[in-house]
Amino acid sequence: MSSKEYAREYKRKQRIKARKEGICIHCCKYPATVNYTSCEKCREAIRIRMSAYHSHAPDRPDKPPVCPLCENTKNKILYWHHWDDNQPTKGMWLCPHCNAIVELEDRKLVQKYIGLKSAVIVDFLSR
Numbered sequence: 478m479s480s481k482e483y484a485r486e487y488k489r490k491q492r493i494k495a496r497k498e499g500i501c502i503h504c505c506k507y508p509a510t511v512n513y514t515s516c517e518k519c520r521e522a523i524r525i526r527m528s529a530y531h532s533h534a535p536d537r538p539d540k541p542p543v544c545p546l547c548e549n550t551k552n553k554i555l556y557w558h559h560w561d562d563n564q565p566t567k568g569m570w571l572c573p574h575c576n577a578i579v580e581l582e583d584r585k586l587v588q589k590y591i592g593l594k595s596a597v598i599v600d601f602l603s604r
């Protein structure tokens with residue numbers, strides 16, 4: 478086995494171990510985010526790298542004059558929001574605020590928020 482192959486094999490094993498232990502498979506340092514194999518830090522780094530890459534992706538619809546979700550004309554900057562890295566052109570233009578919210582939805586955190594909110598409401602009713 479060459480040293481290159483050895484290094485690759487070592488990395489592969491590290492990744493399997495990290496996955497099992499629920500730590501980030503990229504840095505093998507920080508705990509992985511719920512439902513993901515990488516930590517918050519690496520996820521952000523990957524997201525930035527991917528969005529820089531996808532900002533050059535062709536075949537995307539033209540930027541609309543306003544965010545289609547909040548329709549706030551003050552939000553001049555629009556980000557390309559996509560959820561499938563295999564189909565980077567499948568997505569929509571959103572302002573940073575709406576983009577942050579839909580990210581939560583994509584991570585199923587909105588559903589979780591509704592659950593937490595309901596628990597608070599029920600708690601208040603029982604007082």
Ligand SMILES: [Zn+2]
Pocket residue numbers: 501502503504505506507515516517518519520
């Ligand atoms: Zn990491």
Ligand SMILES: [Zn+2]
Pocket residue numbers: 544545546547548549552571572573574575576
């Ligand atoms: Zn918006």
